[in-house]
Amino acid sequence: MLYYLFEYLEKQYQFPGATLFQFLTFWAAMAVLLSLILATTFGKRIILLLRRKQIGETVRDLGLEGQQQKQGTPTMGGIIIIMSTLVPVLLFARLDNIYVILLIVTTLWMGIIGFIDDYIKIFRKNKEGLKGRFKILGQVVLGLMVGATLFFHPEVTMKEKNKTTITEQFEVRDVEGKELKSTKTNIPFFKNNELDYGEVVAWFGADPQKYAWLIFIPIVIFIVTAVSNGANLTDGIDGLAAGTSAIIVLTLGIFAWVSGNIIFSNYLDIFYIPRAGELVVFISAFVGSLVGFLWYNAFPAQVFMGDTGSLTIGGVIAVIAIIVRKELLIPLLCGIFFAESLSVMMQVSYFKYTKKKYGEGRRIFLMSPLHHHYQKKGYHESKIVTRFWIIGILLAIVTIVTLKVR
Helix, strand or coil: CHHHHHHHHHHHHCCCCCCCHHHHHHHHHHHHHHHHHHHHHHHHHHHHHHHHCCCECCCCCCCCCCCHHHCCCECCCHHHHHHHHHHHHHHHCCCCCHHHHHHHHHHHHHHHHHHHHHHHHHHCCCCCCCCHHHHHHHHHHHHHHHHHHHHHCCCCCEECCCCCEECCCCCEECCCCCEECCCEEECCCCCCCEEEHHHHCHHHCCCHHHHCHHHHHHHHHHHHHHHHHHHHHHCCCCCHHHHHHHHHHHHHHHHHHHHCCHHHHHHHCCCECCCHHHHHHHHHHHHHHHHHHHHHHCCCCCCCCHHHHHHHHHHHHHHHHHHCCCHHHHHHHCHHHHHHHHHHHHHHHHHHHHHHHHCCCCCCCCCCCHHHHHHHCCCCHHHHHHHHHHHHHHHHHHHHHCCCCC
16 A cells, blocks of 8 residues: 555655665565564464463374473464564555465465364364365365466566666666566576476467466466475474475565566576566565564464464465466475475375285384474474474575576
8 A cells, every 4th residue: 555655656756766666675674574563563462362262272192292381372373474464565565466466365365274274173172173175175276266367367477588788777778578478487407497388288289378277277286285285284393384484485585586677587597577576575574474473483382373374374485486487496495394294195105005014004204294203203392493494594595596506
């Protein structure tokens, strides 16, 4: 809203020396500042409200050290993340930007699914929560909406590789490229770092671009489902999911910035995505809300995010990565989520296999997801979280390096 007020004033009074795009950094800074203030200030009040309403975590006895002390800790704290993100976005972002709209819808959609899951666990006293098939259905529907929008919406474009003259004032002249619909994405570590989904269905015959949605939309559905479930599995000990996610989202913010800037994208030889720069405002607000939430979620946690937060975080990360055409970097950037999900799949598959073959189930890990394995080995959860954060930072650095290493 404030963005449009400034735009009106700029047109009326012709503010000298700056364009609206140059004020993107200002809006991003305001967004992260406000989200931090909201998360830390109103977060405390929300925690007290959750405690008064006795909306606390029901802890299953898994034999983990310090587990019973968490009994009754307020949950559904994902509300803090959602509120602290959306308020700055509504104030400082362009609400007619298709990418901002998609992320707002993703936040609300996944937040509602997670809220229903938490509600069933707490108020219906059903530890299983929302049945898995309904949770997956909600993720699939979101993936379908996101995939269809990104493929068919006329404002989701890229600019052709352009031959420009850049002056010493960093002003771009003679831009020959034009905006066009494209089914291309980036492949990391390859010199020719482009993959065209249309080429995958080239056997359809003439103009395969028309049929690229047959491969693109299922991939989007898979990514949204996988990343949101990965974030959900990672949310198992104090501060792990919030801290890891903040690192991931901040890295995606760097990609959004350079992809939305014609000079940097041209220099780094990556896709220039018009209007993607506006993502930086949303990402700044999201990072601020995650860090603000971490203030209360760090060990010993005063609040848990619940599925309300973890599913939202995973969905937002997936959609941002797809928008900036970095979805193939997800296994690297979201390596913590990937490892947590893989540990569960390996554990369950091996248990079923050995039970069928030997009559009794055997395990690869002491417990899954992976962070519980290290808890069983006697590591304090603060040490586990810190080391996972370090690994997350290293993965983020390697991900950023892919901009130039090919």
